[in-house]
Amino acid sequence: MRKPVRSEVGQADKEVSFRSLRVFAEIMRTGSATAAAKQLSLSQPAVSKLISQLETKVGFDLFYRDRGKLVPTADGTKLMQEVDLTLASLDRFNSLVRDIAGYSAGTIRVVAPPSFAEGVLPDIVSRFRDRFPGVEFSIDSRSVGTARSMIAMRYVDCGFVKLPTDETDLELDEIVTSGxxxxxxxxxxxxxxxxxxxxxxxxxxxxxxxxxxxxxxxxxxxxxxxxxxxxxxxxxxxxxxxxxxxxxxxxxxxxxxxxxxxxxxxxxxxxxxxxxxTHTYAFAVSNVARPSRLTEEFKKEALSFFLERPQNSLSAEGK
Missing domain, CATH: 3.40.190.10 (Periplasmic binding protein-like II)
Known part of the structure; x- marks a missing residue:
């Protein structure tokens, strides 16, 4: 078993690569360098080299080597908490970059009242994903009051709310009225x-x-x-x-x-x-910050959906 090594390196040499952090996080998650290499499509020697470089950069061992196994040190376990936050921030940054680059990927978080989420929203989302199949959706179904609060507090990117509403921190675009x-x-x-x-x-x-x-x-x-x-x-x-x-x-x-x-x-x-x-619904975003281009495109899809949808068809067909 190897004892932790204390390296004396200059401050400039302590900068680490995100690639080595991902390797470290994957080993911590899977418990194995072999599994991490497979998950990240790397060779096992490449994984071992990146971990060795990371340990040299930070100045302490992240794992004990025990008969071919990697056992996290106390320092490594503590560092993992910060690595998770760092990688999550990087993932959010990369998602935003892809969003800005052309809607080829990204996530839209939407909230709507239960009946709207079940009865109408699937059609709108399906139409949007026909155009942008790489976009992911997170759909939350909440009461009217809770949905408004989630939009205002930016827990979601957008939502559908029933009018009238006295929320002053929402930007509302009326999209449909029905009987x-x-x-x-x-x-x-x-x-x-x-x-x-x-x-x-x-x-x-x-x-x-x-x-x-x-x-x-x-x-x-x-x-x-x-x-x-x-x-x-x-x-x-x-x-x-x-x-x-x-x-x-x-x-x-x-x-x-x-x-x-x-x-x-x-x-x-x-x-x-x-x-x-009558029942009137609006597409809602928080007025605290400008919505992403992906959210704006989703709003256009919702408006287009209701403009093209035949109105009062049940009233006629049900007779």
Whole structure:
């Protein structure tokens, strides 16, 4: 077993290469110079040489050599914590360089409310990746309030939020407005109506999204304007679950036209809800810093998607 070596070298000679740091980190991760060489597509002698050079540069041993095995020293283990941070920073720098060079690679972190993330966002992301297949996505699905905070604090690059919002630290671009639909089984008593109002619904049991939100307040107000109060059989929180419940005969659901489309299949049918209740969504970024070019390109894709998308198709097809 070799004792740690203390090298007396000048300050200028202590500069180390990122390549040797990657080799060091890979040996620490895999526990083997052979495995590290394979992972990094290097020969084992090249790995050993880089580690030896690194130890000379830093002035202390990083590993004990014990019968052909590399055992991290206490100094090596301590250094690894800083190496991880250094390499992570370098990776972020390289990702930004690739982004600026031409969208060939990079990561976009997106947040959206659950039903939007499930019902609409996959189409937008798929279109974007058809154009830029090297771009990776990290998609987070959170409540409206949490999504706004994540965008404002720059935990994500961008997101989709429902308007109106009183957030002053967001830059908002309105992208789409949709109406509302009644979703029910084809054998529901109201399925033969061309459109459905609160008066038509009367005492029929309803499936509504959870109380307390702006959308639910709009539904309650529509019924109140007719002197009625909705008879809520089930409260849920996503359009997918509301449609599944309606398909099993639990009642009639009043839902967002835009977000409900992926879930409409037999035996479900849709009819427009009147008076119209609209839903407006915006593409949001933090106004603290200018978004990356990759994020700007993703915004253009979202705008293009909704401009090309036929509106109110379910209202017509569901009859």
């Amino acid at each position: 509302s639909l009644c979703v029910m089984r084809e054998d529901h008593p109201l399925a033969n109506y061309d459109s459905i109002s609160p008066t038509d619904i009367g005492l029929h049991p309803l499936i509504l999204l959870g109380a307390g939100g702006y959308w639910r307040a709009q539904v309650d107000a529509a019924f109140a304007s007719c002197g009625l109060k909705p008879v809520v059989a089930i409260e849920t929180h996503t359009h997918g679950s509301a449609c599944a419940l309606a398909g099993r005969g639990n009642g009639l659901a009043i839902l967002n036209d835009l977000l409900v489309r992926p879930y409409i299949q037999a035996p479900l049918v849709t009819r427009p809800f009147t008076p119209p209740i």
